Amino acid sequence: MKQNRLFLLIAVLLGVGLWTYGTFFALPRPPHRRPVGATSPGNRRVEKTDAEWRGLLTWAQYRVMRDRGTEWPNSSPLTNEHRQGTYVCAGCRNPLFASHTKFESGTGWPSFYAPIVPNAIYTEPDGNRTEVRCSVCDAHLGHVFEDGPEPTGLRYCMNGVALAFVPTR
Numbered sequence: 753m754k755q756n757r758l759f760l761l762i763a764v765l766l767g768v769g770l771w772t773y774g775t776f777f778a779l780p781r782p783p784h785r786r787p788v789g790a791t792s793p794g795n796r797r798v799e800k801t802d803a804e805w806r807g808l809l810t811w812a813q814y815r816v817m818r819d820r821g822t823e824w825p826n827s828s829p830l831t832n833e834h835r836q837g838t839y840v841c842a843g844c845r846n847p848l849f850a851s852h853t854k855f856e857s858g859t860g861w862p863s864f865y866a867p868i869v870p871n872a873i874y875t876e877p878d879g880n881r882t883e884v885r886c887s888v889c890d891a892h893l894g895h896v897f898e899d900g901p902e903p904t905g906l907r908y909c910m911n912g913v914a915l916a917f918v919p920t921r
């Protein structure tokens with residue numbers, strides 16, 4: 753009995769250790785493959801190696817955009833951004849959402865009812881959710897849910913850290 757507990761402890765420590773190593777140190781991520789048939793505005797593409805993305809993005813951005821993480825709710829100042837402008841991808845500047853499609857979802861994440869153009873993003877199944885990615889650089893942006901407001905009934909629940917806001921001048 754005592755030995756079983758020891759083995760369990762060792763297994764848990766090993767698991768936590770491996771997770772920490774994979775998360776915080778350089779386990780290279782294979783590039784994400786865009787679904788067949790997906791397009792992007794102007795057929796623009798930005799493809800970089802994992803090392804290049806690590807150099808370009810902050811740690812928090814990398815965790816979300818290249819490693820499909822989720823930022824803490826209410827952690828992004830963009831959740832409460834109300835100016836007119838355009839939300840672009842923080843990785844490649846691809847315009848993603850217009851400010852007039854932003855709404856107060858109360859979730860703590862910036863929420864929109866539609867992308868700025870249909871192929872600014874693409875979606876992929878993610879368990880029982882639907883993942884949203886940037887169509888130019890394949891960055892993970894967040895998820896889309898079917899409980900949004902009119903006219904689409906969709907709620908694009910975005911990680912603010914994956915977006916940059918460009919106000920209208």
Ligand SMILES: [Zn+2]
Binds near residue numbers: 843889
């Ligand atoms: Zn992008």
